[in-house]
Each structure stands twice: as structure tokens, then as C-alpha cells.
Amino acid sequence: MADTKTKGGTVAVAGIVHRYAGVLALNGVSLDVQPGTFTAVLGPNGAGKSTLAQILCGVLRPTQGSVTVDGVARTRRSRRAFVEDGVVLVPEGRRLFGQLTVRENLLLGAYGARCGTAEMHRRLAETLPLMPRAVQEGQERAAATLSGGEQQMLAVGRAIMAAPRTIVLDEPSLGLAPILIDKVYEVLGQLNEAGVTVVVIEQIAAHAMRYAKSLTVLDRGSIVYSGSATDDAAEEALKVGYLGHAT
Amino acid sequence: MQMFAHTRRKLIVAAMAACGALTLGSFPSMAQQSPGVTDKEIKIGAWIPLTGPIAVVGVPQKAGFEAYINMINDRGGVNGRKINWIVEDNAYNPQRTATAARKLVTRDEVLAIVHANGTAQSLAAFPYLLEESKVPFFFAYAGLKDWWYPARPDLYGLFVNLENQARLLGRWAAKEGAKNVMVVHSALMQFEVVAKEVIPGVKSVSQSNNVELYAAKFDTQDYGPIAIDIAKKKPDALIFILAQPDIVRLSKELAQQSFKVPSYTYAPTVANSFIELGGPAVQGLRSMSLTVPPETDNPAVKEYKDALAKYFPNEKPDYISLFGFANAKVFVEGLRRVKGPLTRESLKAGIESLAPYDSGILAPVSFARDKHLGMTATQRVQISGNRWVAVGTPVDGDKDW
């Protein structure tokens, strides 16, 4: 396995079209995530963000278009292959294993990435310090008993256990109080500084915009802006995407 | 939708046409003397449980009867006619038996039902078979007292009725000194009726004797608690009115509780395969046999062994198949004695002319116009080692011995 601390992965999609039961969710989306970057994908609900997140990570196979990981075509590979390539998803709604313990949830992140027992425990020791206190001290608690913010952190922790080179987060701020959202983003910032490529998919722009270096705005299945997160054009694109053209 | 209506009509027409074809098929295709009889063949039928818990009895029963029929057919049949014995699997289910009866009578058009199995099962077929269709029924492997007293026009038996067997068992137990007798029976009516007849048997020796009836669900798998219960009650003797597999299971549980008293059961249990399944737990079990032991050295039993080896090499010689063989032998003898054209009436007359007839396997059988149960005597037997051995001389269920 590549050394995760120094090398961020890349993942790119091109010409993605995706339909659910005939409904067009993505229409010709191309996105190239550069290694080591912190990218935010923003857009209102129904823009196709979650679909894009799942395609980036191999959870969904696109109706049309291609997915490449580190420059290698991966469109038809299984989700497991993506995990092995170091592309890890923190799904919308966290999707922790609520009946399993905190520790088991963390271990599973490493298990999914095919690592041996010794390595698993080594990673656990590395990951725990990044976690909030409740997670560190409540390793035998059922994950479902954690608070929302702790659960989100645990979900991030589970992803870190997979030693990601690219981590994709689908609405990590959903349902969290602002202070907790900051905590999550802090950890993401640390990861990014350590070289991991981070892609955050958000509806609420606030926090993502503070960390992201590049921004993609998605609206109704198409990319309406792609570029630096700090341009005026970015802000304008966001407003148009959410509120429509100012009249 | 319109189109489907059309399709549907077509289907209905097709179905009716098919029914019509079946109807034509069911008319006699050539002149016959009587249902089931042609110049070349005599069709008779039976229902036997070949699946389910009683298949243990049904399979060898069928093998024995069929071995004799095959032997006769290979020798040219009876008066040039081969016998075609059609067996339906009734799975020991009364309703399937009612269906089988219809199928045998109306589709196969058998001359008679011969050597079918099951009391309640056969009762289920009676309304159709005896009342509506008047098809004679010979030698059921079953039977209650009221089947024979008084004799019914189309019903003939060789099986010592179960109530008489029960009464004999009661008497036997009491004569061997039991004061408190427990009768364990399946909670089915046909078993219960039989179990009750143990009481007069026990009381016929001494009025002060006690009899307790103990019902257990038919085909109980786990006799553990029942065995514990029985062991606590400590009866002097146990009489099992149960199916073979149930007796094996109960005996094993009783042996496990080290509860050992003289135990008795009735004829359907007597089989070597039973000893094999029951193992040490059934040692000493007393019962009554309708036949001589299959180990007997006489020409009739030798004929049986040869036929069985030839036609059913997988069946080891055993009491049940031997009884089936003997039944076939008695039936064929009756068939041989038919005078004039073979009809249901002449066949009944042929059977009634057997008075007496010695098959070499059963006690001598004898029928008459008003005596349709051809055999009432049984031989008491007991398990000793890996076989059943005779105890005393044959006794008659109709009398106190």
C-alpha cells in the first residue's frame, strides 16, 4: 500500500451521464480532482451531488462516462477495488453500523481496505487521537449511542482507517451544529495537510468554502462553475446556482 | 383486454374439449366380463402408505404382496390372466385415501381393492367405495370389530381385528401378574378405540386390576418428558398402542430412564426391522404375530423367501412382507376357486369357499357367507436377541384362553 502520508491520490470523471429509472441525475459532468487538493462540490438539493460522490467512489456505476483513479480507468471496477486504490467515501447520513461498537466501526474501515490484523491495530492507534473524547473513551459503546457530531467524526475516523489517498465526504455537515461542523473540517484540514486529497460535497456552502481551494458548483445535473474557490466568479456562481439569476 | 377475453374463451373451449376426450377414454374400450377383468388381465388396487411415518410398514407390506403376484404372473397368471395390482401411496392420510379409491375405481376400474392399509384411511374411502360403488374390499391391513360383526356385504378381512388384539394383550399382561397396567396410545381415534379394549382384557383376569390410558400425540418426536412421567407412575406393565416409530422412540427414552417392566404391543409392530431400529431398548417386548416367523423352515416360507429375493432383493425377509405374501396367496387361492365368469360376485363366492384353507404361513383361514373375517388366531411372540420368538401356542382373539 502506498504511503498515505506523502502521496495524495487523484480521481477524475469525464462525460458522466447518470439516470435513475429514466430520470437524469447527472448530465455530462467532468471533474478532475488534483492530488493533494481540497475540493468542494456545492449545489442545491437535487443537483446530483450525491450521485457524483457515489460515482467518484465506485459505489454507483455511471450510465455513461468514465472514471479514472490515479490515471487508470476504473469505470467498471467494484467498490472494493476503489477502496483498495485508496478512494474512500464518507457517505451521506454517515451510515455507521449503529449496533456495532465504536471500535468495531473503526476496525471495519481498515478491514474493507484489506489490511491484516496487526496493521489494523496500528492504524487504530494512529486514528484514535484524531477522534473526540467520547469516541476515544467509549470504544465499546454502540455507535448509535454517540451524538450526531461524534458519529460524524467516527464516520471520518472509519474512513481514515482505510488509509485513504482520496477521501470523499457527502454532506458531512448535515444535521450538525456549526461548532461541530468546524471540528469535522479541522480534521479534514489536517488530513489534507498530510497530503490526502479531500473532496467535500455540501449543500451548505459556509464551512466548505473556508477550507476548499477549488470549487465546483453543480446545478440540475450539470457543472455551472469549476475553478478556484476564492474568485468572485465562484460566489456569483453559487448565488445563481441557489437563488436563480437576480432579477 | 378484449384480446384476453378471446384467449380465455378459447381456453375454456379447449378445457371442455379435453374433458370430452377424457370422457371417451373412460368408456370401456372393449367388451369385458366385469370391471377390471379382460381375457389377459385382472386389475385390482390398494392404497398403502409408501411415504410418511407409516411407510416403515407400508413398503414391506407392498413388497410381500407384490412378490407373490409377480411369482404367479411369471407362472402364467390365474386362468391365463395376469394380475395387475395397482398401489396408490396414501401417505397414511384419510383424504388422500378417499381420492385414491376414486382413482382406482373410476380411472383404473379395478375389480376389487385388495390388501389396502389403514383403519381411519379405509374408513374414509368406505362411503364412496362400499356404499356408492359397491366395490369389494378384501383383506385390509387394518380393521375394527364393527367391520366384521355383523359381516358387511363387500368387506373381507384376514387381519385379526385390533380390538381383539388389544383385549388379548390386556389379558396376557394380567395373566403375567400385572395389577396396574398403563396403555400408551396415539391420540388418534383409531388408536384410542383400540386402546380402550385393553381394559376388559385386564379386568377379565381380575376385576381389581387397574388400567390407565395415556395419550400421546401421533408421531411424537421427543418422548423424553413422557418417559419421565411414566417412570414416576411406575405401572407393572406397559401396553403400546402406537405406530412402530413411536414405540422405538418411547422405548429408547424408557430404557434411558432405566424403567423396565413387561411391555406389550400389537401385531403391526412385529418386524425384524423394528428390532434393528429399537436395539437393546426393545429387548423382551411382547407382541403377537399374524404369521409364522420368517425363519420357519417350511415350503410356503421358502417360496416366500425365494420370491422376495427374486423380486425385491433389497427387502430382507420379515414379518410384514411375509404377511403381505400370505394375503396375496389367500386371495389368489380364492380367485382360483371362482366358478364361471369372473365377476365381483363370483370372486366373493370364491373367497367364501375357502373354509378352511391352510397357507402354511397364517393360521388356517376360513370364510363363510356370514363370516367375513377369515382369521382370528394370533401367535404370541417376544423379542429375544435379534429375533422374535414364539411364546406358547396360537390364541384366538374371540375367546378367553
Place this chain on the structure above:
Amino acid sequence: MSPANMRRLGIVIAGLALAIVVGPYRMVGDYVQFIVAALSFYFIAVLSVNMLAGLCGIWSLGHTAYMAIGAYMAANLTKMGVPVEVIVLASIALSFVVGYILGLSAGRFSVLYFGLLTMALALAGTEIIGHWTAVTGGDDGMKVGKAITLFWPQPIETKNAAMICVILATLAYLVGEAVSNSQLGRRWLAVKGQRIASMSIGLKPHVENATAFGMSSAIASLAGIGMAFSMAYIDPVAFSLDSGVTLIVGTVVGGIGSTLGAVVGSAFITAVPELARDAQAVANFVYGGAMIAVLLFLGEGIVPAIRRRIRHWKGRDRVNTNVPRQAVDAQAMARLVSELMPPARHTLSLNAVSVQFSGLKALDDVTFDIAPGTAVGLIGPNGAGKTSLLNVLSGFYKPLATTTVKLGDADILALPPSGRAALGMGRTFQHAELFPELTIRQMLLTVAALGRPLRRANQIALNEPEAVAERIIGGLGLAPYADYMPSELPFGVQKVADIGRVLAIGASVVSMDEPFSGLDEHERSELRAILRGMRSAGVSILIIDHAVQEVLSLADKVVVLDFGKMLATGEPDSIRRNPEVMKAYFGSSHHVEPSPETSAKESANG
């Protein structure tokens, strides 16, 4: 005569003819009589299971219990000299009541659990039969006397009971056909397909399920009567789990939701054991094998699979894309609405709406009004509480006690979800949630029939369900799609049809859940026209959508939710300029410590 009536007449004639053939004139042999009898009573039994599975999605492994009711009633009542006709009525009544009561609980359980429950009941039932010797003859069974009938001087011989079976089967066939092609069957399909949407049009799923279960049970009891008379002997084995499984085999093989499927299925389960009499294991091989093969390869059973192939082959499952949907403009829509419903008369007022989930407030003190004939937009980021609010309005969430929701003087919260349609409240769904097994026309017919009382109360002239459905199909330009299943239609059309459903029920206060999501630009512009038309015809509309720009351009008033609280309310323009709203959507760097990058950005902007 209509094709449907022609078909019914055909069935009656065929049934009578068959009854005569197998009747007392000895036209066929006993065996054929018996096979026809078995085919008939198996058909009735399979039909009862099939109907329930097909129309309601309820699988019963225990319908043999109702057969037992019929059979033992026949056996016992015949002994007392009761004629067949009375026995039939009595066992229909008893089975209906027992089935209705059990059916009431069907909605509490999943398909699997209810299937297992019916199985357990059948097992318990067999035990009861086994022990209730006085009535059932116990495990040994009992003899059934000859059937006595009012139309024949002598009792009917056992073999001629085939006639009774055929007549009962014909009746069952007619009932089965009638139910599946009537309002009743369509209602059941609606409940089966979309429980929540069915409540939004005023259906009570548990009552519909109970009625269906009761009817199905009553039909199953007819099979028991036929069986009893043609067997002349009944015992518990006939009503055991094995028999229940056999009925499931018949249902699965023939195909669910199809009367003809029941014919094929019952023919299968009658024929296999008959043909396999000489090879005892064959029947089980064929049963098991056919069951698995059909489920693996045909899924829905023989008859529906063939139908689907035919439909596909004739191209009936594909919409002709050459006929574009005729666009609907706002005026035409307003005319359509005003023909179908009166303008809204009452204000819908939501007062202090609060909802709590395990200590967390999903909605906190939300208060606003929807004045008659206005459109109110409800927006807010994900997780703001929009869906919770809709669920309170539809009756699926119970808000805290301080909450009041009133339409005029009527207390909405006191009503069950299904009771709100009667007040003229309706809703549309984000994913359209059309009834998957009804064509657009069938759906509109069903809903239009349910909307009758409301239109009558409002003195709307156009009230015949057929006429209402036609008017909506025409008015919404749905004509090219009316005879297709929802899954065969483009999503935009499905959404328009969903609006058609609200019109058909006669709602004048309509909540719309994400009407714009999943639509393309063309469809959006049409939807705008439809919404404008509805509003100008006086319908009160609550639009809940993420497509903020659409809501802002359509609504008279906008309510913004964030974290369950009302963040802002007012006219669209004021909302557009409201900094609080901006913050909710884009965040604001003023209140949280900025990260280095953001500071850079701010200074660049500043």
C-alpha cells in the same frame, strides 16, 4: 353489451355447461367428475390466495384455515339437514368476519411477518381441528353427508358434487374478475403500491386490507365446501401447512394478480399429483422445481409473464415518442381547475408547529398561514425541517401538544391521514409516487370516484368518475399516456399525473413536495404554468422545494426554515435580500473564525 359483460356471460355459460356435463346425467366418468371437482375447488382456493397477493401484496400461507371453516361447516350443517345454499352463505359470513379481523392487523406487519403469522395460525388451526373432536372428528377426520339443495329433490351424490364445485368456481371466477376490474380492486392496488399516497386520497389502508382479507377468506371457504362434498370425507391433513404451501405453489406458478393465473396454477397443482401417481417422488420434484424455476426465470408467474411478453411484442409498453405531449398553459389549467373544484375558502393556519424526535427538535414553533388562493413557498437547506412539516400536515408525524393546525375552523390534527382528503386537502410527492400497478387512467378513475362526495358537497356539476378522469387527461395533455403504467412513462409525465391525482380528489389546499425536482427545463416551465393556473383558479398551494429560484418566482409568500426554526418569512423579494437567508445557504464568515484562505478571500473582496 360491453366486452366485460360479454366476457362475464361467457364465463357463466361455460360454467353452467361444465356443471351440467359433470352433473347427475352421467355424461362423464366418475374420475373425470372428480378431477373437475378438484380442479374447481383448487381454483377457488388458489384464486383466494392469488387475489390477496396480487391486489394487496398480502401473502397468506394459512388460507387453508378458511377452507377448513367451509369444509367443517358443510360436514356439520349437512348432518342437520341444512341445504348447500345456506351453508355457502353461512361460511361466507363466518370466514369474512374472521378474515376481516385478522386482516385489520395486516398493515402492522411486513409481508414476511404476516406470511409467517398466517402460517403459525394455520398450524394452530390444525391443532384446534385435531383436538375439537366434537365438531371436526379430530385427527381422524369426519364423514361428510350428501349435499342437500333447494333446487333438487334428492340429495346430491358425492360424485355429482363436482357440479357444486363448478358452480362455486364460476361464482368465484366472476367475483375475482369483478373485483380486479372494479373500483375495489383498484383501491387495493393503490394501497398495495403506495400506502402513503393512498392515504393522501382518503383511503384507509387497514380497512382496505381487512376487507380484502375478509373477501379472500370467504372465497377460500367456498373451496372448503366444494372439497368437503366432493371428497365425502375431510380430515385435518387437508388443511395442513403442506396444503397451504400447495396453494402458494399454485399462486406463484400461475402468476399473481390474475384470475387466469389462478386457473393455470390450480390446473398445475391438480394435474401434477394425478400425472405423477405412479412415481411418488415426481410430484415433489415437479412442485419444487416449477416453483423455483418460475420464481427465478419468470418472477411474476406464467400468465403475467406471457401477458407482459405480448404487451412488449405489440409495443404497448413503450410510449410513442412521436406524439409530443401537448403543453398546458395557465389559462387552460385555470379553466380545468375551476371545473373540478371550488376555490379554497378557508385559511390553512399553522400555529406553533413543533416536532421532537428523541429529544431533538426537528421543528420548533413554526407559525404561518396560507390564505385562500395564495401560494406559499417553504425553503431551507437540507435538514431544515421541511419534510417534517409536510409530514405533520399529512398526518404522519404527531407534533407536540402545543401545535395547532386548522383549515378554517376544522382541526386538522384531530384527523387521521386518510381523513384530510375529505376536507379538500391534497398533496403531491417528490417522486410522484403514482400507483405502480394502475395506469394513469385507472388511477384517475379510482381517485375521481373517491373525490365524489367532496365534489357533490361543493355542488360541482362534473362528478361522474369517468367524466372527471377524461377531463383531467384532456386538460393536462395526458391522453397519449393514459393507458400506460407509471414505470413506462417519463418522469415529467409522472409528476404531471401526480398533480392530476390531486385534481381528481378535488383538493383545494395542496401541499407540493419538491414539485420541480427531477424535471428538465421544458418540464419546469410547464409546471410553472400549471401552478400559476391552479393558483389563479383559487387553489391554496404550499410549495416545498429546494429549487429556491423557482419558489421565489412563483410564491406570494416565502417561509424560510433553518434547523427547525423559522428564519424568515415574507415576500420573495425581501427573502432574496435577507442576509439571514444568505447566511443559512452560504454561511457567513462574520460569526466564525475564518480560516486563512477565507481571510485572504475576504480581503481580496473587501
Place this chain on the structure above:
Amino acid sequence: MGDLPAVIVSGIVSGSAYALLALGIVIIFRSTDTVNFAIGDIGTLAVFMTATMIAAGLPIWLGLIAAIITAGILGIITERTLIRPLGHSRNYVFIALVVTIGLGLLIHAGIFVGWGTRPQAFPVLIEGTVKLFGIALTWNKILAAGIAAVAMIAIAWFFKKTPFGIAMRATADDPVAARMVGIDSGRVAAIAWFLGCGIAAIASFFLAADTSLNPNLTLSPLFRAFAGVFLGGLTSMAGAVIGGFTIGVLDNVAGRYISASYRDTMVFAIIVLVLFIRPAGVLGAGRKERV
């Protein structure tokens, strides 16, 4: 009532077969949403196959291991060929149940053709009996209960401690999330069917040694196992085990003190009551059924 302890012990011993079957049912249901009605038949078929090997000279204890492995492989084959191809349609859960009923019919027919319906004597691992609370229990039954206990502990350990076991529980908890994390759902399903059917074979093996080997070996134990499953809740492994033992005890107590002919009535009455009053099972708390 002096023999109540004895009756309870005997109930626990007979309950071990129900508990094993119940555990197998729950393991398979949790991982693949399939209520496997053929589980007993698969176990029985495996024991029939090994009986042939034992008759040919295989040591009995190896026969037990062979039966477990055979049943496990039959389970995997079933999952691959009959269950997985069903996909996940709307009525998947019920359709899968009906498929296993069909499979049960097929296996029955197969055993009938291969071995006939006559019960065969089946050897026991250890002869003899032992006295406990004044009643005698055969070593066979004690051993059955012991092996059942060992198997259950091993399975508990497997699910609690091994990464793969944790992954299987995770899949039961949220199959979609498990796939997202990278867990191989196909392997999870295969192992679940292997384990489920394998432990069913243990039950079949000892039931056969107890009485005789016959095609209906697991028919009535399976219903008792289901009663146990309903008591414990369809998704709880511990619940299934406790439920199975409880049914064994209740059945014995009812058979001893109430009526030997009303035992099944009692068992079915319990199932109906539990399903009606507490569909999640008396012991089954937490998660509702996955549908």
C-alpha cells in the same frame, strides 16, 4: 412437581437442537434476508450423505465434521444458484422464503429417490447414559448439547472477535454501508449460508443418532426452532439460542405436566401470541425487521 429440575434439564437437552436450528435460521436471515425453510432439509440431506460414508467405514466423529462441511457447501450452492439470482425485487423477502420452501420439496424428493423413506439406524458417538437430578440422559444427548454449546460459543466468538465476523454483523446492520466500506457482500452471504446450514447439520446429526435417520428428521424440530426464533426475534442470534432452549423446556414441561397430546398446540399458540403481541420477539430489542 418433584421432578421439575429433571424435566427442565431434559428440556434444555432437547432444546439444543432447536437452538442450533434457530441460530442457523437467524444467521442466514441477518445476512441475506432469507428465511430459510429448507435449512433442516439441507442438514438432513448432508447427514444422509455422510451416513453412506459412515457405512463405508468413515469414523463417526469424522462423519459429523463431514456432515457439517457438506451442509455448508450445500448452503453456499443454494445461496449462489437460487437466492442471489433473485436480485432484490420488491417482494424479495417473501419470494426467497417461497424459493426455500420449493428447495425443501426438492430435497425431500431427492432423499426419497436416493434412500427411500424407511428410517435407518444411525450410530451414536458415545453409548451409555448418565444420571442427573434423578433422571437418566444419554451421552449422545449430553454430547449433542455440549457440541451445540461449543458451536454456539465458537460462533459468538467468530462474530464478536474476528474481523470477518464483525464485517458480517456490519452487513446485517447496513448492507449498503458495508458495501461502501468495501466489504465483499458475496463472501459474507456465502459464509453465512455455510455456517447456518453447517450448524443445522449438527442438529440433524444428533437427532438422527437419537432416534433414526429419516427424511422427516427435522420437520417438527424446525417448527420448534421457528417458535424459538420468533420468541427471540428474527434478527437476534442470542435471542434465537435462548428462544430455542426456552421452547425445549416449555415443550417438555407442557408434555410432562399438562398433556402429552397438546404439546404442539402449546408451541404454535406461543408462536401466534408472540407474533401478534410482540412481532420483534420477546427478547429481540432494537432493530426492526429489515424489509
